[in-house]
Amino acid sequence: MFPEQLKALRTGRGLTLAELAAKLNTMDDKISQRPNTGPQIGSWERGINTPSYLDVYRLARFFGVSLDFMVGRNSQVLDLSDVFALNNQLVLEGHLLSGKERAAIYGLIKGYLQGKYPQKQPAAAADTDEDVTLPLN
Numbered sequence: 512m513f514p515e516q517l518k519a520l521r522t523g524r525g526l527t528l529a530e531l532a533a534k535l536n537t538m539d540d541k542i543s544q545r546p547n548t549g550p551q552i553g554s555w556e557r558g559i560n561t562p563s564y565l566d567v568y569r570l571a572r573f574f575g576v577s578l579d580f581m582v583g584r585n586s587q588v589l590d591l592s593d594v595f596a597l598n599n600q601l602v603l604e605g606h607l608l609s610g611k612e613r614a615a616i617y618g619l620i621k622g623y624l625q626g627k628y629p630q631k632q633p634a635a636a637a638d639t640d641e642d643v644t645l646p647l648n
Contacts, residue, residue, distance in 0.1 A: 512583025513567070518556045520574045528553045535569055591620060 521531050528549035535547045544565055554560040562570070571581045594601070595617040601608045608616065 513561075513581060514556050514558045516581055516583055517552070517570065520570075520576070521552075521556070524574075528556075531573075535573060538569060538573060540569065540572070591617070 521528070524531075526534070532547040532549045532552055544563070547566070551560070555562050555566075567578060567581050571578050574581075595613055601613055603616075
């Protein structure tokens with residue numbers, strides 16, 4: 512799960528392997544270890560090599576996610592309705608969303624899902640003028 516999470520986070524930020532390595536190497540932290548390289552990170556994404564705990568920690572700090580998220584232990588299911596309703600600030604690709612933008616994006620997502628998964632229309636109520644015969648046991 513870690514390789515998929517790392518690749519999704521990196522590509523979601525629009526970073527190449529070399530760019531991510533360079534950014535990790537310039538992080539201001541007290542963790543002393545060898546510099547990261549693009550090929551090294553690529554081997555983590557392909558599952559060929561496994562990063563050290565400190566490397567995973569630095570990646571989690573860089574992307575602003577938890578260690579659990581990095582290793583695919585997402586124990587929390589988030590309902591997007593709740594996310595949009597909370598007073599937390601939402602950011603998309605570095606842009607802080609205004610209230611109007613949040614509402615518009617939520618409407619787009621909701622409309623998309625309603626179009627993709629239309630709800631079945633409730634059955635029409637039966638006429639009350641008809642006789643109903645119940646079987647006798």
